[in-house]
Amino acid sequence: MDTRVLKYFIAVAKLGNVTKAAEQLHITQPTLSRQINELEKEIGVDLFDRVNHRLVLTKSGALFQQRAQTILDFILQTKSKLQNQDNDxxxxxxxxxxxxxxxxxxxxxxxxxxxxxxxxxxxxxxxxxxxxxxxxxxxxxxxxxxxxxxxxxxxxxxxxxNKDQWGLIVKKDSKLAKKDSITAKDLYHIPIAFTKRNLVRDELIDILKLDANKLNLRSTHNLAGNSLLLVKSGLFSMVSIKGILDVYNSEGLSFIPFKPFTLAxxxxxxxxxxxxxxxxxxxxxxxxxxxxxxxxx
The missing domain is CATH 3.40.190.10 (Periplasmic binding protein-like II)
Known part of the structure; x- marks a missing residue:
């Protein structure tokens, strides 16, 4: 399978239109249509549904798009690595x-x-x-x-x-903001947001000797930005490292460390x-x- 055809397929998938994709790729529309048809025959599945003059990815097409992009990215990365062998x-x-x-x-x-x-x-x-x-x-x-x-x-x-301190991020006008430290008992009485990363969560639960069943876990996140907005709204508090407040706008928020003192x-x-x-x-x-x-x- 020619990688050029993968690039053609991805262009059509993104634009949902053969004519627009052909213009972007600087090839003729009949040539692009033929390449897509031949690709579907080679794979043995329909990659697109034709809906109201638009091409919409089928379930198989969506999976193929993901794999095709990975292949192209890998080829590009390999070329980059080979180029890196130069003395300069x-x-x-x-x-x-x-x-x-x-x-x-x-x-x-x-x-x-x-x-x-x-x-x-x-x-x-x-x-x-x-x-x-x-x-x-x-x-x-x-x-x-x-x-x-x-x-x-x-x-x-x-x-x-670099070490970072674990604790709780809360809204500045909350009652918890007046505390010097947060214990396991404090966490049982409030709705909280927590990281999605299980290894970190399990380690913290072990260090703080938390009963996970007693936690009012309202939200999990991979990155903290959106959850911080909810903390600012007063909806819940967030278990987090202090350094998050160095990355995001910390206005209106307070960080209270855990007791026992816990470092990341x-x-x-x-x-x-x-x-x-x-x-x-x-x-x-x-x-x-x-x-x-x-x-x-």
């Missing part, structure tokens, strides 16, 4: 990063890298730890920065010096037994030097 270090580093106080560290490292190697570019992907690990496992990211814990057997990693550690991780481009290896080396990491002999 260049190419793109695909970096995934959580939202926390570590974001400042990550952006500072990117700045240092680009000042030293101006031909290197970064594709920055922001998500929670589960999403980042999934993208790393699928070779859609080269390197990720996230909050522990992590499955150590699957990855190489460096522990970063950060790491940067990459897949074991996976090819790393020279640019990515150099970036890892730069991070190691920044944190004064000495490999074990």
């Amino acid at each position: 270090l260049s190419g793109t580093i695909r970096l995934g990063c959580v939202e926390s106080s570590v974001s400042i560290f990550a952006m500072n490292m990117i700045e240092k890298m680009q000042r030293k190697y101006p031909h290197i570019k970064f594709d920055i992907y922001t998500a929670n730890g589960n999403d980042l690990k999934e993208k790393l496992d699928q070779d859609l990211l080269d390197l990720i920065i996230l909050i522990e814990p992590i499955e150590a057997a699957k990855y190489h990693y460096l522990q970063l010096p 550690n950060h790491i940067t991780a990459w897949k074991k037994n996976s090819y790393l481009s020279p640019a990515t290896e150099k970036f890892i080396q730069l991070i190691a030097e920044e944190i004064n990491f000495v490999p074990k002999k």
